[in-house]
Amino acid sequence: xxxxxxxxxxxxxxxxxxxxxxxxxxxxxxxxxxxxxxxxxxxxxxxxxxxxxxxxxxxxxxxxxxxxxxxxxxxxxxxxxxxxxxxxxxxxxxxxxxxxxxxxxxxxxxxxxxxxxxxxxxxxxxxxxxxxxxxxxxxxxxxxxxxxxxxxxxxxxxxxxxxxxxxxxxxxxxxxxxxxxxxxxxxxxxxxxxxxxxxxxxxxxxxxxxxxxxxxxxxxxxxxxxxxxxxxxxxxxxxxxxxxxxxxx
Amino acid sequence: xxxxxxxxxxxxxxxxxxxxxxxxxxxxxxxxxxxxxxxxxxxxxxxxxxxxxxxxxxxxxxxxxxxxxxxxxxxxxxxxxxxxxxxxxxxxxxxxxxxxxxxxxxxxxxxxxxxxxxxxxx
Numbered sequence: 001x002x003x004x005x006x007x008x009x010x011x012x013x014x015x016x017x018x019x020x021x022x023x024x025x026x027x028x029x030x031x032x033x034x035x036x037x038x039x040x041x042x043x044x045x046x047x048x049x050x051x052x053x054x055x056x057x058x059x060x061x062x063x064x065x066x067x068x069x070x071x072x073x074x075x076x077x078x079x080x081x082x083x084x085x086x087x088x089x090x091x092x093x094x095x096x097x098x099x100x101x102x103x104x105x106x107x108x109x110x111x112x113x114x115x116x117x118x119x120x121x122x123x124x125x126x127x128x129x130x131x132x133x134x135x136x137x138x139x140x141x142x143x144x145x146x147x148x149x150x151x152x153x154x155x156x157x158x159x160x161x162x163x164x165x166x167x168x169x170x171x172x173x174x175x176x177x178x179x180x181x182x183x184x185x186x187x188x189x190x191x192x193x194x195x196x197x198x199x200x201x202x203x204x205x206x207x208x209x210x211x212x213x214x215x216x217x218x219x220x221x222x223x224x225x226x227x228x229x230x231x232x233x234x235x236x237x238x239x240x241x242x243x244x245x246x247x248x249x
Numbered sequence: 250x251x252x253x254x255x256x257x258x259x260x261x262x263x264x265x266x267x268x269x270x271x272x273x274x275x276x277x278x279x280x281x282x283x284x285x286x287x288x289x290x291x292x293x294x295x296x297x298x299x300x301x302x303x304x305x306x307x308x309x310x311x312x313x314x315x316x317x318x319x320x321x322x323x324x325x326x327x328x329x330x331x332x333x334x335x336x337x338x339x340x341x342x343x344x345x346x347x348x349x350x351x352x353x354x355x356x357x358x359x360x361x362x363x364x365x366x367x368x369x370x371x
Binding site for chain 2: 156159160161163164166167168170171174175178179224225228231232236239
């Protein structure tokens with residue numbers, strides 16, 4: 001059993017596959033749980049897509065999740081952004097399932113690694129840049145220079161806008177990663193504390209009630225955070241996609 | 250035969266309409282009981298996380314860019330300091346912008362400078 005609070009985040013190289021430029025590519029526990037969440041998502045939507053006119057319980061789950069993401073894209077960006085809906089749908093469900101699977105005992109939380117969240121965040125922002133240039137040409141770079149300012153102001157505003165644009169993938173990645181790590185460390189610390197108190201025996205064992213209650217409260221909070229962070233990542237992707245369609249804001 | 254089909258179709262239509270009416274009535278009753286649907290998706294926790302990470306990330310990005318420029322041109326402390334200044338400015342700008350958008354969404358306050366001049370600013 002892992003006894004340190006950080007041991008749960010350790011990457012375990014299970015099989016070394018091949019080498020690229022001196023770096024070994026391995027099959028790790030992280031890779032296993034990522035594949036597990038993708039398989040779980042596919043299984044979920046196979047189960048929920050029966051296609052009956054009057055949906056059963058499972059089918060309405062699937063339909064509700066489709067409607068939820070579709071409404072989110074339509075409300076925050078507009079109907080013209082519906083071509084990005086599959087991307088946002090995939091992002092949301094991958095993060096949601098990875099977070100929820102990570103809540104199970106013995107499972108590994110893939111979203112607690114900056115490498116995973118940063119990959120998703122960088123890809124998201126690259127999608128925004130590429131789609132923006134694709135759609136608007138080089139006029140897209142006007143988002144860094146809002147119109148109607150006195151000319152000397154641009155020397156200050158343009159660097160500020162560029163910095164805040166570069167900060168977007170950083171916030172996306174760090175928020176998800178920090179939330180998952182903080183929650184899981186807290187959970188582990190409370191649980192370890194309870195275990196120590198019980199092991200002491202005698203009157204101190206009674207004190208274990210407090211950390212056990214705390215652990216239960218944090219588990220509830222963590223389930224909320226798991227769903228909330230998936231939602232936040234998806235809705236911020238929509239907000240950033242706004243820049244593709246509305247260059248003059 | 251087509252007449253009969255038409256008849257059955259209209260009866261189906263009325264059935265669906267009746268169901269629709271019943272549903273609308275039930276929904277209205279439920280809304281009246283529960284009050285308006287005012288749960289906001291943007292929970293306070295999410296808002297707090299969003300604002301704080303935005304501020305922090307902008308400062309860090311500005312600092313790193315400044316440091317990188319220092320490394321390129323050997324202009325030791327100045328790039329870092331100027332980058333830090335721009336980073337802080339960018340952080341505050343994006344926090345204000347985000348808070349403005351949140352206000353507009355939850356409090357139905359018009360975005361930007363278009364807000365009514367009812368309350369004193371200070």
